[in-house]
Amino acid sequence: MAAPRLRRATQRLFEMSAARGRPSRVYSTSHAFAEVLQLPKKQMTKLVYPLQELEQYLAPDRRSDLHLRIFDPSLEDIARADTIFTATARNRIDYLSSAVRLDHAPDLPWPEVCFIGRSNVGKSSLIKALFSLAPEVEVRVSKKPGHTKKMNFFRVGKYFTLVDMPGYGYRSPKDFVDMVEAYLKERTNLKRTFLLVDSVVGIQKTDNIAIEMCEEFALPYVMVLTKIDKSSKGHLLKQVLQIQKFVNTQTQGCFPQLFPVSAVTYSGIHLLRCFIANVTGNLD
Numbered sequence: 001m002a003a004p005r006l007r008r009a010t011q012r013l014f015e016m017s018a019a020r021g022r023p024s025r026v027y028s029t030s031h032a033f034a035e036v037l038q039l040p041k042k043q044m045t046k047l048v049y050p051l052q053e054l055e056q057y058l059a060p061d062r063r064s065d066l067h068l069r070i071f072d073p074s075l076e077d078i079a080r081a082d083t084i085f086t087a088t089a090r091n092r093i094d095y096l097s098s099a100v101r102l103d104h105a106p107d108l109p110w111p112e113v114c115f116i117g118r119s120n121v122g123k124s125s126l127i128k129a130l131f132s133l134a135p136e137v138e139v140r141v142s143k144k145p146g147h148t149k150k151m152n153f154f155r156v157g158k159y160f161t162l163v164d165m166p167g168y169g170y171r172s173p174k175d176f177v178d179m180v181e182a183y184l185k186e187r188t189n190l191k192r193t194f195l196l197v198d199s200v201v202g203i204q205k206t207d208n209i210a211i212e213m214c215e216e217f218a219l220p221y222v223m224v225l226t227k228i229d230k231s232s233k234g235h236l237l238k239q240v241l242q243i244q245k246f247v248n249t250q251t252q253g254c255f256p257q258l259f260p261v262s263a264v265t266y267s268g269i270h271l272l273r274c275f276i277a278n279v280t281g282n283l284d
């Protein structure tokens with residue numbers, strides 16, 4: 001069961017933090033996460049493991065419908081991932097460059113992850129939330145119609161690069177689809193694609209453009225459900241179950257566990273950072 005495990009891990013982290021004079025990885029590196037650990041258990045579960053919090057509202061015989069613990073890191077690993085996302089003099093987190101075509105993309109030695117989703121899904125807000133421990137990083141937003149949409153590359157220390165792909169929609173120009181397609185198909189250091197779906201409205205027709213691309217190119221991808229603070233528990237649970245069913249029955253390459261997040265309450269952000277750190281090989 002998760003609760004005793006969570007309690008034991010929390011207690012261990014508290015003990016580590018309290019051990020003055022003894023160097024503790026968590027104590028010395030993740031101030032932000034130490035604050036999370038001070039929260040009452042229920043609040044902490046909601047913030048760190050939003051799917052587990054939702055699970056409590058499911059009838060016991062429906063609980064196996066959701067995949068909750070395929071990726072189930074310890075709090076220590078979550079704290080380590082926060083450290084990777086924390087900008088320091090020795091861990092530089094920067095915007096690197098933008099590109100409109102794959103052959104203009106920087107040639108980089110690190111593993112890479114990319115974020116795709118339709119316009120307005122909450123992609124810039126999510127990337128800003130992921131980078132909240134590096135407040136100097138500027139996540140560029142180009143929303144003006146007709147403004148050239150670009151892929152934006154960010155470097156996270158010596159660990160990985162994160163690419164913010166342009167948002168797509170009904171009126172996405174063909175050259176935009178070509179750009180995203182070429183990137184997804186040919187970027188050799190791409191480790192995982194994060195496909196954003198708005199949890200308020202669920203999977204939309206336009207989302208299928210991205211889902212089909214990922215499936216066609218046999219890419220490993222992950223569905224991130226944005227804006228979870230906007231819905232009631234009942235509505236969110238309904239959407240999550242529907243999307244989970246879609247993933248289970250209609251996809252091959254999608255990671256079976258969903259990642260619900262809120263860029264407003266930060267729910268799910270720590271877990272997502274940890275998953276990114278893991279898929280880029282930085283938690284081994």
Ligand code: GDP
Pocket residue numbers: 117118119120121122123124125126167226227228229230261262263264265
């Ligand atoms: P993008 O076009 O995908 O980059 O979307 P944005 O990040 O600009 O977000 C689109 C709109 O949704 C903006 O009005 C955001 O303030 C709002 N939004 C984004 N994420 C969240 C969230 O987690 N919760 C809530 N309540 N609103 C959000």
